Amino acid sequence: MKKILVIHGPNLDSLGKRETNIYGRVTLKQINQKLLSLAQKNKVSLKILQSNHEGEIVDAIGKAKGKFDCILINPAAYTHTSVAIRDAVSASGLPTIEVHLSNIYSREEFRHNSLIAPVASGQICGFGLNSYILGLEAAINLIKK
Numbered sequence: 001m002k003k004i005l006v007i008h009g010p011n012l013d014s015l016g017k018r019e020t021n022i023y024g025r026v027t028l029k030q031i032n033q034k035l036l037s038l039a040q041k042n043k044v045s046l047k048i049l050q051s052n053h054e055g056e057i058v059d060a061i062g063k064a065k066g067k068f069d070c071i072l073i074n075p076a077a078y079t080h081t082s083v084a085i086r087d088a089v090s091a092s093g094l095p096t097i098e099v100h101l102s103n104i105y106s107r108e109e110f111r112h113n114s115l116i117a118p119v120a121s122g123q124i125c126g127f128g129l130n131s132y133i134l135g136l137e138a139a140i141n142l143i144k145k
Contacts, residue, residue: 001045002143004136005068006035007057008050009076015101023101026129034129035072035136042140054082061088069143071096072135079104079114090119095142099135100125 008028011018016027032048039046047068051057057078064071071094078085079100089096096119103126104111117123122138124131 001043002069002140003045003047003067004039004070004072004139004143005060005064006032006046006048006136007060007071007073007075008048009057009074009078010052012074012076013050013052022107024128026101031129031132035132038133038136039140044140044143054078054084057082058084058088061085061092064094065092068094070094070139072099072132072139073097073116073120074099074101074132075116076100079116080111081115083115086115086119089116095121095139097121097135097139097142098123098125099131101128101131102126 012028015023016025028050036046049060061071073096075082075085098114098116098120114123121142124134127134
């Protein structure tokens with residue numbers, strides 16, 4: 001069975017309660033339930049991690065090679081600041097899909113630059129929960145080729 005590592009970055013554990021005008025009312029639990037349901041329908045396995053700690057995310061990506069076939073990541077605020085996560089994604093050699101609930105390009109200028117995008121297979125943003133659904137569908141299509 002193909003395996004996908006899903007990583008949720010910092011503050012995503014507060015979804016549904018924080019800045020609902022930007023991120024909506026969907027909770028991380030609801031996102032994970034939708035992802036697990038879609039994975040089951042497509043006969044893929046997910047390991048889901050949420051961390052507010054850059055090093056933990058880097059470690060998870062670093063250990064992914066040979067265990068997972070793809071990475072689905074919402075690096076959240078680390079999108080714009082973490083060379084370490086970028087380098088880990090690049091070094092993993094795994095196809096990686098970057099997702100964001102909000103459209104990072106319609107927000108503050110500092111959010112317009114993703115350090116992850118140049119080393120990712122693709123990026124989906126601005127569709128709320130559907131960014132994750134579309135991202136997982138893209139990941140499944142990549143690994144089932």
